[in-house]
Amino acid sequence: MLACGTVIGGGDADAQTTELPEIVVQSATPVSGGDSGFASVTTVNEQELTSRGAASLGDALAGRPGLSQTSFAPAASRPVIRGLGGFRVRTQENGIGSHDMANLGEDHAVTIDPLLAGQVEVIRGPGVLRYGSQAIGGVVSADSGRIPTQAPASGVRFEARGGINSANDGREGAALLQAGGENLVVHVDGVRRRSDDYRIPGGRQANSSLDMQGHALGVSHLFADGFVGVSYQSSQMTYYIPGVASAAEKNHIDLWQDKWSSRGEWRINDHGIDALRYWFGITDYRHHEVNVVGGANVIGSVFKNREWEARAELTHMPVETRIGTLRGALGLQWGDRRLSAVKTTGVLLAPAQVRTTAAFLFEELTVDDGLKLQAAGRVDHVGVNGVGATFPASLLPPPNAPTEFGVSREFLPLSASAGVLKTLPHDLVARLTVQHVERAPDAIELFYKGPHDTPRTFEIGDPNMRLEKANTAELGLKKTHGDFRFDASAYYTRFTDFIFKNFTGVRCNDTFATCGIPGASFDQITYSQRDARFIGAEAQVEYDIGAWRGGVWGVEAQYDFVDARFRDGSFVPKIPPHRIGGGLYYRAADWNGRVHLLHAFAQNRLGAFETPTAGYTLLNAEISHTHRFAQSGLVPEVTVGLRGENLLNQNVRLHQSYKKDEVLQPGLTVRLFASVKLN
DSSP states (O other), X not given: OOSOSSSTTSOOTTOOOSOOOOOOOSSSSGGGSSOTTSSOEEEEEHHHHHHHOOSSHHHHHTTSTTEEEOOSBTTBOOEEETTBOGGGEEEEETTEEOOSSTTTOTTSOOSOOGGGOSEEEEEOSGGGGGTOGGGSSEEEXXXXXXXXXXXXXXXXXXXXXXXXXXXXXXXXXXXXXXXXXXXXXXXXXXXXXXXOOOEETTEEOSSOOEEEEEEEEEEEEEETTEEEEEEEEEEEEXXXXXXXXXXXXXXXXXXXXXXXXXXXXXXXOBTTEEEEEEEEEEEEEEEEEEEEETTEEEEEEEEEEEEEEEEEEEEEEEEEOSSOEEEEXXXXXXXXEEEEEEEXXXXXXXXXXXXXEEEEEEEEEEEETTEEEEEEEEEEEEEEEXXXXXXXXXXXOTTOOOEEEEEEEEEOXXXXXXXXXXXXXXXEEEXXXXXXXXXXXXXXXXXXXXXXXXXXXXXXXXXXXXXXXXXXXXXXXXXXXXXXXXXXXXXXXXXXXXXXXXXXXXXXXXXXXXXXXTTOOEEEEEEEEEEEEEEEEEEEEEEEEEEETTEEEEEEEEEEEXXXXXXXXXXXXXXXXXXXXXXXXXXXXXXXXXEEEEEEOOBOOOOXXXXXXXXXXXXXXXXXXXXXXXXXXXXXXXXXXXXXXXXXXXXXXXXXXXXXXXXXXXXXXXXXXXXXXXX
């Protein structure tokens, strides 16, 4: 929910100021990067990503107000934003979607490694309309700089980051190099991770190890008014899935992804046009779900996703009107996704295709120094082709059996938003935003039918689903200057035809014919729709108490909650609990320290067939030192730090995880990390 990451929520070793900077905007037009204060934005900087060493975006972001994680496995942990995840949260890197299959299942990894990202932003509110109505819950955007936008100041930029972890005997490292001059810049990077089963109170969490590697090459041509670039990246990983049945079968996932991307910008500054920008990506993804039988690997399922995506934005130059200065952008987006899932016992998802075309418009009106207005609109055309099935109303087999048939659906989601940003006395800034967002159901929600081994679910899609619609109002207040700073938000969302995984209470094995038989071990789930409402709030506060040894020390606090219910008053499943926390921090040019306590309350507001989850308290601490060498040296800046997590060694279970009754989060962890920079 924070509009900055340099001081609040972070700990940038360079931060000595008592002011919180606004969101970094890539151009004069607010829609070109960031949201100019109209929405909640959490920014996680490079030092935070290095100190945590997280193997997944969910783990890298968890703990901040409004953000949690599914945490199915160390490598498979998707972000959960205000209780929403899966198909409602878009993950992207350098402006292009991650194009994996992480939204299909909590055991599937997001193919973006946080260690290589220079920054990760979480965008909520009106700004998500730039990226698609599928991002109804928010956008998690990583920037790894694989397509350079400018030449290094000295001709060469080198960075290396890494660490070792006591909980899983983990070791990881990443390095990047950019070199070039006025017209041509080349980027090369690589990352490597290995870890064993992680420690929990009283032992180890069986079957939780990880082995991952990736690399990328990018090149950009720079010219006076912009750039154009292309990159190629490849990643491979093998990660194991904890849980009773998964550990017994040594269940693991082998994953491969190759992606080509291109990005460009032309700053025209003429004929009323400010700039033209584009993003383009082509991805080939597949993973195998593997069990070990008799000492040999046996592939149980194969998932494939081939995806194309393109987005372009044309920003116009400022227009002076009678009531203020108008800035804005017009954009187009196109996508083509082809996916499938096959199991040895049958087809889980017959080859399906999703085609999307969209147009969107953003306009911001600056009335005066203290008042801004914003409006945005988006229209999508979504075509989905696949094979659906009609299951008996009882969802039980013989004499009934599902009937399959070809399906071609078309949807026309319409979305709009508006916002007001008002500067108040005492350096306060208030914001009010309203939005209406419509989302087409995903091919998975329409067509999937069959078992999903790792979460132990038997999932049934509904080819007759309707558009999901959400109306949201959010009120925010922040103060970013002075010794006392805060950012707070409260929101209300009303969903029509909210799509969710509905536990039926029936158990199945590998086929529908086994549903309802004694001893079956998979929970039957149907993708269903009901009206729902979400109410929540987030707050984070910092107070600089005083100066000490060239730096500033102070106290911080945070709180968040989300209450989600269906129209009949029953609870939406898998919603994170209330959380409250606080601590001490110290920031100076060369030292950075923080001690933080976060308490998650017990979750007793349960959806159908859910079990209660006990509360927990996380005590984390961190200290790091940065030394800057002479600029003529080969290593001008080195940071070394020590981070402790779950120092109380508590049993931590996450309510939003499908395996929370079988899987504990890591116990007491000590991590040594370091980074080296040459600019």
